[in-house]
Amino acid sequence: MSGLLEGKRLLITGVITESSIAFHAAKQAQEQGAEVVLTGFGRLSLIERIAKRLPTPAPLVELDVQNTEHLDTLADRVREHVDGLDGVLHSIAFAPQSCLGAPFLDAPAEDVAKAVEVSAFSYKAVANACLPLLGSGSSVVGMDFDARVAWPAYNWMGVAKAALESTNRYLARELGPKGIRVNLVAAGPVKTMAARSIPGFSELEDSWGDRAPLGWDTTDAGPVARTICALMSDWMPATTGSMVMADGGVHSLGS
Template sequence: MGILDGKRLLVTGVITESSIAFAVARLAQEQGAEVVLTGFGRLSLVRRVAAKLPKPAPVVELDVADPEQLAALADGVREHVDGLDGVLHSIGFAPASCLGGGFLEAPWEDVATAVQVSTYSLKSLAVAALPLMSEGSSLLGLTFDATVAWPAYDWMGVAKAGLESASRYLARELGPRKIRVNLIAAGPIRTMAAKSIPGFSQFEDAWNGRAPLGWDNTNAEPVARTAVAMLSDWLPSTTGEIVHVDGGFHAMGV
């Protein structure tokens, strides 16, 4: 038996096999969950990746900035499962001007895009999925520790700070419905999205020798294991929390 036996999960953000979301979806299936994915843009690519899971997963189109697609999400998911016990928010995007050292020059229009897709989308996804979520469900998101300023991360760091705050407010709003809302603050993983950040190597260099447990930036398994645990019934009274999965880096000084 797996700790997710009988659970129905919606997993966003699967782009390639190196995606953290893919690692979560794979392990969730291995632990007994029925998984539905969402995809944006190149759906054929997402479907090819979905076919590489232990059990090929259906893909529902979702652009979190499109009100019509958000409104249609519940019906699209219902074509595959009759409800949801967990949702993984693994969505983030910032235009090039918002990353790489141009913090003072990035225009509001680009910053607004970063905030809408990377921050506000947690609330948008929660509201869209709410008709399907049962008591005891879990909404889980991914962040990159926003308590400090990082080189080159710029407005995405600000968006992640907003995401962390939004998760606490959602925990407050959804708690009476017995829905948990938490985040995982993951260390740097070499996903396609991460490699698109100018100066990403500076993140990797920072972890070398400082994370007391060590850190393998090519292995999303530790993050996936934590995600599966948090999507299970084993943390029934944990909400509004940010769990660090970074080898202990966040707790160390120089």
């Protein structure tokens, strides 16, 4: 029996450790038949070791989304490993410490600008950089944390995620005529390195399972990874510009 992503060629960004949602998405995608290429930034030697822990060791391409040269050459460098792409996962976000946990009113403009550039504008930048490799029927997926409400400690990253959600809608409008779907997965909290860097966010994690109608395990990224793979597959051909919730149902509650 063939997998859900049999024959698909995917670019997965944002793998840092084995706890990363992107790592679990790459693992699940390979198990469903996809060929995966990873991007990394910073500690490339660490990411190379992590890549070897996938079911099939995946090639790694360096990508700093603030580096114009990296973006301009991305398609050519990815083409060294695959002849095209059927899907791209954008799992990239960053905000200076002043934007997370610290008083919301105190963050300086330059820190907020960096958070929005890396966490929202880069969604467009990566999609655009991959456009020469993407054909009709392909899928771009971004990682979100529901920004329709204000969360404790999330502060300006919440604002950046709201910008990401708007970017998702405009990207869907631009790329739809090319047959490219663009969607976000709004995940519940998962214990990753990124989550640990947010002061006070652990309180939100600890209460999520009690609030979620379906329950929620913050140590299990599997449900989120499977949602990503579903969006990468051919089974959601009419879904674009959407935010698909993978949070145990917390988004549906008033309190």
